[in-house]
Amino acid sequence: MTKHQTVTIDQDTGEVLEGTAVAVSAPQAPAPANPVDAMLSFIERAATDPSIDLNKFERMLDMKERLDDRAREDRNRDAERQFYADLVAAQSALPVIVKNRKNTFNNTAFADLAAIEDAAMPVIRAHGFSVSAKSIPGAEAGNQRVVFRVAHRLGHVDQFEDDFPLDNQGTGGKASKTNIQAKGSTVTYARRYMLCAYFNIAIADGDGAPQQRQSAAPQIAAPTELTASQVKTLRTLIEQTDTDPKRFLSSAKAESLEDVKPADFPRLEALLKRKLADKQAAQSTAPAEEKPAA
Known part of the structure; x- marks a missing residue:
């Protein structure tokens, strides 16, 4: 607390007519904005205040670290539980994808990556997931390793990887693509297979319109008599x-x-x-x- 003198002076004579001592509170330091700032502020005081027991302070820091670790583990467990709960919901809501292309080499129908993602990704994103796939080194010669990563809105991430034979041959085993084309085609195949495998996406023949997944759960008849x-x-x-x-x-x-x-x-x-x-x-x-x- 500080005091300031307030006075009134005659403008003609310069004489002090009256004065009053006014108590003014000293400006207070702003409170720390968050717990981290509060901890740093306490550390600064501990460094300059000899009355603070440093051993006790170190034990407090150790306790805080343990509490932070436990809170982090709890958040991770909650995020993982929500990840799989949303995964179940997403798999239940995904439609059956209808084959929309034909392989001219063997005359078989298939669903290309664009058709799968067009039907599946809006549902997957709506349930809080993002997906990514990329090629990584490590595969044996003639193969390409691809890692598939699924991230959830709460931070939990799951991923797996697999090796795929390079798609560089056509009918009769003849080379049909350049090396870069073969790599790109292989990664595209891998993305399609991994996406369908992870989210349990079904591919079916049809008339070109996506179908809703039908429940395969058998209907249990109600009992007709007591046991x-x-x-x-x-x-x-x-x-x-x-x-x-x-x-x-x-x-x-x-x-x-x-x-x-x-x-x-x-x-x-x-x-x-x-x-x-x-x-x-x-x-x-x-x-x-x-x-x-x-």
Whole structure:
């Protein structure tokens, strides 16, 4: 806290007419903008303040590093979990790609990279993924190694690599491309195969229009009668609750326990269990019979 003198002076005589001491707070240093700045500020004070225990300060730094490492591991695990959750969602939403080109050498149809990416990449990007492929050294002679990389919006990355034979021969094993053309064609083939393999993209014959992936999950028919275990459960609960079997079957609209509809089993079981719980609670709170005095 500092003091400043405020005065009033007569403009004609120059005489001081009055003065007032005003207390003015000293300007405060701005607070650190983030935790890193705060830590640096503390280190600066520790370097000049002999009262700070440096051993204790070092232990604090070690603890902070461990906490930062743990937080980083947690973020990485969360990012990895979200990566695979979004991968499942993307694979479920991807359409079946229809073959749109014909190989003139062997007269077979195929889907080229452009058709695959045109149909698949909007879905893949919408689920937070980016993909890239590039050639890298390391393959044996006559092959090209390509690495395929899938990155997620939260930072998790997955990648794999494979070697592909150079596409430099045509029909009859004759050379049909220059070396650079063969390399480019090989990388294109690799991108197509790797993209389809990673995202489980299906290729099918069709009329040229993309098809939605059909669910192959079998439809499970609803049960038409109770299992032996369910019948036994109802019979046991009826006995434990002293329920009148005829009244129970009448309420269930069945002639026997075996005729009870499977859809009604959860409701009937819950009713009997509630009745059993009420009976047991009443028994536990009933006053014990007084024993005659000895």
